[in-house]
Structures are given as structure tokens and as C-alpha cells.
Amino acid sequence: MCITPPALTKQIRQLVDGLGAPLFERERHGRNDAHRAGKDVACRARILLQQAETFYLRAQRAAEGHLRRLAIGFGLSSIALATKWVARFRTRFPELELVLDDMSSAEQVARLLSGELQLGFIRLPVPEALSACILQTDRLALVTPGEPVGPVCFDDIAGEALIALLPQRGQGLAWQIRQLYEHNGAQPKILQYASDVQTVLSLVAAGVGRAIVLLSAANIAPATVGLTPLDGEPAACE
Numbered sequence: 027m028c029i030t031p032p033a034l035t036k037q038i039r040q041l042v043d044g045l046g047a048p049l050f051e052r053e054r055h056g057r058n059d060a061h062r063a064g065k066d067v068a069c070r071a072r073i074l075l076q077q078a079e080t081f082y083l084r085a086q087r088a089a090e091g092h093l094r095r096l097a098i099g100f101g102l103s104s105i106a107l108a109t110k111w112v113a114r115f116r117t118r119f120p121e122l123e124l125v126l127d128d129m130s131s132a133e134q135v136a137r138l139l140s141g142e143l144q145l146g147f148i149r150l151p152v153p154e155a156l157s158a159c160i161l162q163t164d165r166l167a168l169v170t171p172g173e174p175v176g177p178v179c180f181d182d183i184a185g186e187a188l189i190a191l192l193p194q195r196g197q198g199l200a201w202q203i204r205q206l207y208e209h210n211g212a213q214p215k216i217l218q219y220a221s222d223v224q225t226v227l228s229l230v231a232a233g234v235g236r237a238i239v240l241l242s243a244a245n246i247a248p249a250t251v252g253l254t255p256l257d258g259e260p261a262a263c264e
């Protein structure tokens with residue numbers, strides 16, 4: 027796009043009037059330097075130009091029928107299954123753009139309902155507005171340093187303070203642990219919270235305490251911890 031200097035000056039003046047702040051400062055030698063507000067506007071303008079260029083290219087691809095995008099969510103409990111299936115899908119449909127994001131089941135449900143995701147590997151149940159099928163089952167497990175400890179009943183852990191994932195980072199896991207305790211007439215006690223499951227497992231490996239996570243976390247667990255599945259229906263999920 028071409029623009030004459032007078033027209034550019036007029037547009038800059040209109041921008042300054044609209045912002046109510048100067049964009050340039052004139053020095054003694056007549057040179058214009060960017061004002062603090064001008065530097066901020068310039069930085070944001072560059073970002074907008076980049077976004078506009080990306081939008082234009084994507085619009086072109088869509089108009090030509092080349093843009094086909096599939097946004098997929100997954101959580102820790104489905105990481106092995108999701109990545110394996112997505113890799114197989116990509117080999118069969120290489121023309122599709124696949125975007126795979128790690129997020130909680132609650133966030134996946136929200137994004138599926140808003141249309142931001144087309145597919146999610148999530149913990150059941152789901153709202154009636156979504157269609158779902160069972161891909162695998164999982165189970166709560168006790169994480170201990172060293173080897174798995176053999177059969178574990180709830181009485182073995184009922185009064186123990188545990189390392190736990192922050193509820194806002196794993197709402198489904200926190201809900202299921204509460205269900206397990208309430209089913210047995212107890213309340214979970216927390217020794218320490220961690221912001222991700224990997225940290226929970228590392229704290230157990232370091233001997234800080236024990237934890238309850240999903241058995242599928244064995245896929246990312248260090249060799250220095252053992253996971254023992256917990257018995258009973260409240261410990262199972264789909």
C-alpha cells in the first residue's frame with residue numbers, strides 16, 4: 027500500500043488527537059524522536075500488523091480450500107493414548123493441521139462447548155451437549171518411594187497427610203479423591219500442594235510424603251517411585 031507524506035501526516039495527527047497523548051518529541055535540531063507513548067503504540071502496531079498478515083494468509087488458504095484445522099485437547103491421564111492416536115491420524119491425513127494442547131478436563135469441556143476444540147480426551151462424564159465414548163479406564167493409585175507397596179486398602183491411608191495437586195490444576199482428580207474419602211466417611215488431609223503432577227511425583231521420590239494420583243501417571247513417573255492401584259468403585263474412572 028502506498029501513501030503520500032501529507033496523507034500520512036494527517037493520519038498521524040488524527041491518531042494523536044484520538045489518543046490524547048503525543049507520539050513524538052521534537053528535539054532542538056529538528057529531529058523527531060518517539061515519545062514513550064509512541065514507542066508503546068509502535069510495538070503494539072507491529073504485533074497487529076503481524077496478526078493481520080497471518081489472518082490474510084489464513085483467509086487465502088481457507089478461500090482456496092486448503093485450510094483444515096483440528097484442535098485437540100488431552101490431559102495427563104490420556105497422554106499416552108492421545109499422542110499415539112494423533113500420530114497415527116496424522117500419517118493418514120497429512121493435509122490436516124492438527125493442534126494438540128495439554129489442559130484439564132474442565133477446560134477441555136469449556137472449549138469444546140465454545141467451539142475452540144473439536145476433540146478432547148477427557149475424564150467422563152461430560153455434559154449432554156457433548157458426545158462421548160469410553161476409550162480406557164483408569165484408577166486412583168497410591169504413590170510411594172521405591173517399589174509399589176502391594177494391596178492397599180483405604181484404612182492404610184485414611185489418616186495420612188498427602189502431597190496433592192493443586193485443585194485448580196486438576197479439578198477432576200481432586201473431585202475423585204474427595205469422593206473416595208467421603209465414600210469411606212473421611213476427609214483428605216494435605217501435607218503439601220504442587221502445581222503439576224510431575225512435581226507431586228518428584229516430592230514423593232524425594233521422601234517428602236506419599237500421594238494419590240491416577241495410575242496412568244506411571245507413564246511419566248520416575249523410576250524411584252511405585253504406584254499401587256487403590257481398590258473399590260470410587261477409585262475408578264473412565
